[in-house]
Amino acid sequence: MSLELDVRHEFGTFTLEAKISAGEGLTALFGHSGSGKTTLVNIIGGLLRPQEGRVVVDGRVLVDTGRRIFLPKHRRRVGYIFQEPRLFPHLTVRQNLLYGRWFRHGKEGAQQLEQIVDLLGIEALLGRGPAHLSGGEKQRVAIGRALLANPQLLLMDEPLAALDEARKLEILPFLERLRDELKLPIVYVSHSMAEVARLATTVVLMEQGKVVAAGAVEDVLSRVDLPPLGTFRGTGALLEMSVAAHDEQYRLTTLNSAAGELHVPRLEQAVGARLRLRILARDVIVATTAPNDISALNSLKGHVAEIGPFHEGTVDVRLALRDESSLVARITRLSLDRLELKPGVEVYAVIKSAAVEGEGLAPRQAEIDTRALEL
């Protein structure tokens, strides 16, 4: 399953020019509002005809302006989950779910109703009308409806944006299951770094209609040469780790990977569970000798891999850890000179336990913490 896209579209003074290829898993289109993310998704879904370019899903040409091909939206087999659920008000939840399947009757490989209902936990809602559902329930039904139309590609345009934090937390685990259990490429539009860090396999960073960076999420988020993402959420790298042990006395959880060990506030996940942690650059301290006698519990050994451009008095430094995963540390230029940091220098990355954001931590709290820091 794959998506290949190369389009150009102009309206007014805005020019969208993007080339993207995405495979299995979740590809996040990330950028400010007005960067062209939704326009791009509308081109894939057939809601907008690009002036120039090609869109190919799994070898099937949806758009090729050179060959005058423009497949209408009802023949694209592209599931689209909008910001608002857009359920049909005159149909029950069950009828909404089965709507798309009716038009694709007899096509092989269709997801079964029971399977999807089970995956999304909407069994109890089947007989109700959409007017009687909460915002989160509606969005789950909308996701189910799109899946049951048997799409080859799923588009999600900020599906969580219209929901409050509690509803977001209700939907996120389902999105993770979709990503992991269905062999379906997902294109996910977002301007929330927390969502991207949690869900994305691949990230496409967009600015003013152009792709600024694209690649695996760990690589893009740990790049230090990009214009500061701090305006969005603060630069921060991702680490994949497993739960090694829980310490009930101190209410701590120990995580490990080939990069080393981390101690974080007690998590819910069972021992053995894999986690994705997001560690903000401003929470990482760099030391050239093994640190002792400080309150921070975590230090990971590595070396300086790359030093980014200066921003005023600070600089982002990418540290390569023992397992070749990366952390980014935001330090002052003064520290950079005093420690004589250069690519290759051995260092210790010191991380305060309370600063670790993982899937087990409520993203909501993390978001509030960082906003407070940014102010």
Place this chain on the structure above:
Amino acid sequence: MNWHSLLNFSPDELVAIRLSLKVALWAVAISLPPGILVALILARARFFGRELLDVVVHLPLILPPVVTGYFLLLLFGRRGPLGHFFYQVFGITFAFRWTGAVLASAVVAFPLMVRAIRLSIEAVDRRLEDAAATLGAAPVWVFLTVTFPLILPGIIAGAILSFARSLGEFGATITFVSNIPGETQTLPTALYTFTQVPGGDEGALRLTLVSVVISAGALLISEFLARRVARKVSGL
């Protein structure tokens, strides 16, 4: 006045009542399909001459009905271009026939029907139609499964409005098809006849009461239907 005699309908009166209902029902039936189509065009299509179509559709609403009736006579009379065509091709005559009364009623009530349906089409959330299309529904199916159910309350309202307007049609009818008992004499024209002859008061009163009952009944039924459908459509 003898109040018992208020229920003693004469054969002519009964014929007029029955004819009125028949004419009004036929008028609604033949104007519904074009009414929905024109409402869709006016609400959605963007083309040169749309304003002109809008004006033409609304003309019968603002013209004196007698003028509309005279137009119909010119166009659909035996020697009128359209009247000639319908007679040659379908064998239908309009002038001085009940079919002409149907045509007059339909034309006069048409703008009311189109307005009601058009308003409901403009109120449809088009994003729902986009959603239906991405789920695999071709445009025709989008209309039948999403748009049509959502505008059904507007269609019902338009149909009842046009039924009531047809029932009261006088000016265009009497100009186009005259006032022939048993053929083109409807409730209003029969009532008018009663007021023109000595001793017609009782008959006029009877027909007045019948008009009130039919109109009020239509209104009650439409309210009931519209509320039921609206509730079903909104999913409450």
